[in-house]
Amino acid sequence: MKLLRRVGLVAIGLALAALASTPTPSHGPRRGYLIISGGMDYHLDIPRLIRMAGGPKARIVVIPTASVRRPQTTAQLARYCTDPATFGHVHCTVLHTTDRAVANSAAFVKPLATATGVWLVGGRQWRLADAYLGTRTLQAIFALLRRGGVVGGGSAGASIQASFMVRGSEHPDDNHIMMAPGHETGFGLFTNVAIDQHVDARHRENDLAVVMAAHPRLLGLGLDQGTSITVHGDQLVVNGPGRVAVWDGKQHHGKGYYYLHAGDRFNTATRVATRVHAAAAGSR
Numbered sequence: 464m465k466l467l468r469r470v471g472l473v474a475i476g477l478a479l480a481a482l483a484s485t486p487t488p489s490h491g492p493r494r495g496y497l498i499i500s501g502g503m504d505y506h507l508d509i510p511r512l513i514r515m516a517g518g519p520k521a522r523i524v525v526i527p528t529a530s531v532r533r534p535q536t537t538a539q540l541a542r543y544c545t546d547p548a549t550f551g552h553v554h555c556t557v558l559h560t561t562d563r564a565v566a567n568s569a570a571f572v573k574p575l576a577t578a579t580g581v582w583l584v585g586g587r588q589w590r591l592a593d594a595y596l597g598t599r600t601l602q603a604i605f606a607l608l609r610r611g612g613v614v615g616g617g618s619a620g621a622s623i624q625a626s627f628m629v630r631g632s633e634h635p636d637d638n639h640i641m642m643a644p645g646h647e648t649g650f651g652l653f654t655n656v657a658i659d660q661h662v663d664a665r666h667r668e669n670d671l672a673v674v675m676a677a678h679p680r681l682l683g684l685g686l687d688q689g690t691s692i693t694v695h696g697d698q699l700v701v702n703g704p705g706r707v708a709v710w711d712g713k714q715h716h717g718k719g720y721y722y723l724h725a726g727d728r729f730n731t732a733t734r735v736a737t738r739v740h741a742a743a744a745g746s747r
Contacts, residue, residue: 487680488732489655491694495608498693501660501686502585502618508691509549512615516580523555524578528594529586529619567598575603583616588623589633589646618660625649627657641673656682664688675710683710697732701725
């Protein structure tokens, strides 16, 4: 009996150890898609969003709240939809408010009920969190994804899509602060993940280290400027043209991350990467 008890305890210990070493899965939308960009250059990602949202039949909602620093008129906000270089040739509606009561109103979210795509403009992600977390607006964005729609955004519009929001400091307004108590909750369109952006252009290669040390079960993603990923379910594909740093809780040649490149894929549940050029992976 003692031997059996010892065997049982050993088995339980091994099972617990295996469970502890198993990464916490990260999930994108089951039916819809996310386009997450490192910021600044969207000449490929906005056409990608329009195409995935229905092409000429796409119905886009642009949410510029992260970039709006002072009150703007309806005419001033309209430019986000009328620019021929972005959404000027498709059905497009601008939604913006800093009033949570408005964001929680049926009238405000009505355009989202028939939208097929949403674009989150860059700026300060805390503005998006302050305006829309816990409101009908965010509920309507989730409903759009459940219909198979697509949500895209870059810079602040990338980081806000994560469950853990980095660089969310409002007081002071300082985006060098990686973790700001009270401003660490993102929209959660992509679960158990923290997303950083402008990595190469702003020399942010190691900035996620402090976040990963405090929250080791998170998946960390650092996107080079102008580089995007598409996320659907548990599948992530790197659209390029630059790199995506993957922080998976392991050491890689003395660093807490490794790079994926254009065309590479990543399973967000198992944290296993499939590289386009597997033979060259060791040199990246």
